[in-house]
Amino acid sequence: MVRPEELARIALFEGLEPRTLALVAGIAVPRRYARGTAIFAEGEPGAGFHVVVEGRVKVFKLSPDGKEQILHVWGPGEPFGEVAALEGRPFPAHAEALEDCRTAYLPRAGLLELIRQSPEFALELLGELAGRLRRFAQMVESLALREVPGRLAAYFLVLDERQGGTGRVELDLAKGQLANLLGTMPETLSRILARLAREGLLESAGPRGYRLTDRAALAELAAGTRRLG
Helix, strand or coil: CCCHHHHCCCCCCCCCCHHHHHHHHHHCEEEEECCCCEEECCCCECCEEEEEEECCEEEEEECCCCCEEEEEEECCCCEECHHHHHHCCECCCEEEECCCEEEEEEEHHHHHHHHHHCHHHHHHHHHHHHHHHHHHHHHHHHHHHCCHHHHHHHHHHHHHHHCCCCCEEECCCCHHHHHHHHCCCHHHHHHHHHHHHHCCCEEECCCCEEEECCHHHHHHHHHCCCCCC
16 A cells, blocks of 8 residues: 555645545555666556656657657656546556556546536646646647757756756656656757757766856757857
8 A cells, every 4th residue: 555645745746635646545556666677558447657766767769760769757756647547548658667666556447536526626636637738738849949968958957956956957758768757868858968068058076967167058959049169
């Protein structure tokens, strides 16, 4: 069983009253996945959705020739697969554990009953879906309108915000995976990182660490009002 106090630390559930939280805990099924394990595959029935408790999960599509395109990387407190579960339709992409992880799995039948019983929970879920739609629209805009340096700058700024806003970040993906997420090649990503360092926008701080030495310039690059020299 997933403990109510554990669920209370997850953004989707943290505002719920104790009674409602207990109802969520009553339907949540604890799941564990080793790194590299498939959680669900594209086309499988959306019989429920997951919330990450520990670890990270990637959601991705595969091209006909087997090339992987990462769509999202979700970490602790973030749900995934919820739209398919609510619609009762197949999952539109694959999900795999990026590292050893735990999830709370909410079966669709219990989820729909909980929505009927608790307008409070329904509103929390609706708010999460609205936020997810907004972030997806921003991602589409980023991929369509920004050049790769702008996408990378935006990624660094978001990562800094997630990691406490100190100006020092640790990449949460291998460079190959990050290149995939940003829609470019690893070699291109390496060249852009080197150019950002040469122009004083960031500097290396370890194998995966970077210091954002000119946040304003990164913001301009992300907004498209600045270009790399």
